[in-house]
Amino acid sequence: AQSVTQPDIHITVSEGASLELRCNYSYGATPYLFWYVQSPGQGLQLLLKYFSGDTLVQGIKGFEAEFKRSQSSFNLRKPSVHWSDAAEYFCAVGARGFQKLVFGTGTRLLVSP
Amino acid sequence: EAGVAQSPRYKIIEKRQSVAFWCNPISGHATLYWYQQILGQGPKLLIQFQNNGVVDDSQLPKDRFSAERLKGVDSTLKIQPAKLEDSAVYLCASSLEGTSGRDTQYFGPGTRLTVL
Numbered sequence: 730a731q732s733v734t735q736p737d738i739h740i741t742v743s744e745g746a747s748l749e750l751r752c753n754y755s756y757g758a759t760p761y762l763f764w765y766v767q768s769p770g771q772g773l774q775l776l777l778k779y780f781s782g783d784t785l786v787q788g789i790k791g792f793e794a795e796f797k798r799s800q801s802s803f804n805l806r807k808p809s810v811h812w813s814d815a816a817e818y819f820c821a822v823g824a825r826g827f828q829k830l831v832f833g834t835g836t837r838l839l840v841s842p
Numbered sequence: 843e844a845g846v847a848q849s850p851r852y853k854i855i856e857k858r859q860s861v862a863f864w865c866n867p868i869s870g871h872a873t874l875y876w877y878q879q880i881l882g883q884g885p886k887l888l889i890q891f892q893n894n895g896v897v898d899d900s901q902l903p904k905d906r907f908s909a910e911r912l913k914g915v916d917s918t919l920k921i922q923p924a925k926l927e928d929s930a931v932y933l934c935a936s937s938l939e940g941t942s943g944r945d946t947q948y949f950g951p952g953t954r955l956t957v958l
Binding site: 733761765770771772773774775778780819821829830831832833834835 | 882883884887890898933946947949950952
């Protein structure tokens with residue numbers, strides 16, 4: 730069975746600074762990897778996903794993530810954070826076939842002025 | 843395109859009472875998911891429907907939780923009787939197919955349940 734670890738519960742970043750959120754996964758084969766964002770009172774929105782091919786994936790809102798098989802990681806990055814990026818971010822891993830997503834515990838991003 | 847609709851948005855009940863949540867997926871989406879998100883945790887899949895059939899309900903507490911998706915469109919999740927530990931946000935999601943693992947899941951706003 731697959732699993733996901735997001736080691737950082739909270740991260741505070743200054744507006745305009747760069748961001749990296751960590752995600753480590755466990756799965757026996759090549760996983761399907763996702764990053765979702767959840768703003769207060771709202772459902773989850775997909776930022777980006779990785780299935781195969783180019784290991785650097787571009788998403789919405791200026792986010793990108795890099796799949797590193799050797800490190801079992803799929804870290805999310807953004808070069809310049811905006812105050813509106815403050816939210817909770819979830820990494821998820823899926824498997825082939827019927828899509829059962831397993832989510833990490835999330836990282837809450839706080840943006841300071 | 844209309845998103846996934848859920849109601850109610852908030853519900854407060856006392857333990858041992860029953861409660862029901864409703865979800866209407868995006869039109870044409872074959873797969874519907876119910877997740878439970880406890881405060882401080884990521885969403886956990888409770889049940890997955892493919893059209894009106896159950897694909898995965900391995901994490902659904904079947905002694906108290908039930909779900910149905912009549913006619914393969916909207917769905918209802920019920921808890922009877924509720925326990926304190928059922929306090930959570932219940933998220934509904936849908937995807938176009940859900941059979942390949944590559945489908946994007948679209949989430950509704952969720953129902954926040956508080957059990958007193």
